[in-house]
Amino acid sequence: MRTEAAELVFDEATKVYPGRESAAVDHLSLTVPAGEICVLVGPSGGGKTTALKLVNRLIPLTSGDIRIDGTSILEQDVVELRRSIGYVIQQVGLFPHMTVEGNIGTVPRLYRRPRSWIKARSAELLELVGLDPSYAKRFPAQLSGGERQRVGLARALAANPPLMLMDEPFGAIDPIVRARLQDEFLRLQKEIRKTVVFVTHDVDEAIKVGDRIAILREGGRLAQYDTPQQILEHPADEFVAEFVGRDRALKALALRTLGELELSPATEDGLPRLPADTSLRDALALLVAERRNALLVIGADGAPLGVATREDLLA
Numbered sequence: 412m413r414t415e416a417a418e419l420v421f422d423e424a425t426k427v428y429p430g431r432e433s434a435a436v437d438h439l440s441l442t443v444p445a446g447e448i449c450v451l452v453g454p455s456g457g458g459k460t461t462a463l464k465l466v467n468r469l470i471p472l473t474s475g476d477i478r479i480d481g482t483s484i485l486e487q488d489v490v491e492l493r494r495s496i497g498y499v500i501q502q503v504g505l506f507p508h509m510t511v512e513g514n515i516g517t518v519p520r521l522y523r524r525p526r527s528w529i530k531a532r533s534a535e536l537l538e539l540v541g542l543d544p545s546y547a548k549r550f551p552a553q554l555s556g557g558e559r560q561r562v563g564l565a566r567a568l569a570a571n572p573p574l575m576l577m578d579e580p581f582g583a584i585d586p587i588v589r590a591r592l593q594d595e596f597l598r599l600q601k602e603i604r605k606t607v608v609f610v611t612h613d614v615d616e617a618i619k620v621g622d623r624i625a626i627l628r629e630g631g632r633l634a635q636y637d638t639p640q641q642i643l644e645h646p647a648d649e650f651v652a653e654f655v656g657r658d659r660a661l662k663a664l665a666l667r668t669l670g671e672l673e674l675s676p677a678t679e680d681g682l683p684r685l686p687a688d689t690s691l692r693d694a695l696a697l698l699v700a701e702r703r704n705a706l707l708v709i710g711a712d713g714a715p716l717g718v719a720t721r722e723d724l725l726a
């Protein structure tokens with residue numbers, strides 16, 4: 412088993428389903444650097460799931476190539492290939508007749524790992540995704556939707572794959588649990604540094620979790636591939652601008668913090684105080700709510716760093 416993160420390259424990858432005139436994925440070219448999260452977003456039917464399934468060869472490429480650490484997927488044994496890729500499918504897809512531990516152990520069992528190893532690995536992964544070890548003996552029907560999605564994530568991580576494909580892993584979950592799962596996933600990613608392709612419908616989720624975002628338009632054509640900041644501040648065209656939303660300027664504010672501003676010296680007393688790691692969006696919300704024009708930025712040690720005005724936030 413390889414364990415390090417792998418670079419993933421789509422090279423003019425194209426899929427035309429049999430009997431269909433137009434492509435589902437059309438000459439898709441992009442590189443996901445090792446250890447980064449690439450989020451695929453786009454309209455329903457835009458080819459996101461198809462793009463993922465091409466990578467682990469659940470469906471064959473019509474033309475073009477996909478390479479993992481420089482090796483074409485076509486040159487790899489398909490069984491080995493799939494085992495080396497963690498796959499979280501749309502709607503989780505846990506095996507209902509197996510316990511949580513049984514589900515997590517699916518791939519390690521294929522590698523003939525001993526029972527004790529699987530038990531220990533399962534306990535470790537449950538902890539990693541924030542579930543109590545006692546969940547190991549439960550069945551999927553005895554879990555909430557959010558818990559099932561965590562087990563799905565733990566199962567995909569079980570063989571420590573260098574590459575993870577995640578198809579709307581947090582779809583169909585209420586916004587609060589969803590935000591928590593996103594936070595946990597980002598914390599986890601800091602530790603394990605996988606290369607991840609993450610599909611979502613939700614632009615805000617894409618901005619939050621993506622190191623880079625690939626926006627697919629209808630017909631599986633790449634509209635833009637860039638950092639969240641670049642996409643929000645410099646959308647490539649009308650389609651991208653429309654897709655990320657009219658409030659993209661506000662969304663962009665969420666990506667910057669007070670600490671990144673050039674502050675002026677503190678002269679006024681009684682200003683609202685906010686830590687330097689507060690996002691500009693949250694800072695602006697506070698100024699609007701409190702009908703103030705300026706705030707005092709404070710460092711981690713509580714010492715004042717300087718003053719930021721509304722104009723500074725919006726510049």
Ligand SMILES: Nc1ncnc2c1ncn2[C@@H]1O[C@H](COP(=O)(O)OP(=O)(O)OP(=O)(O)O)[C@@H](O)[C@H]1O
Pocket residue numbers: 428429431435453454455456457458459460461462612
């Ligand atoms: N097995 C198939 N045979 C023929 N056409 C298919 C098949 N699977 C998907 N398609 C078509 O390919 C296109 C892309 O589908 P895909 O599932 O990749 O979209 P998606 O971006 O994942 O959509 P969603 O956001 O709704 O999940 C759609 O037009 C779909 O109807």
Ligand SMILES: [Mg+2]
Pocket residue numbers: 459460461501578
């Ligand atoms: Mg899909």
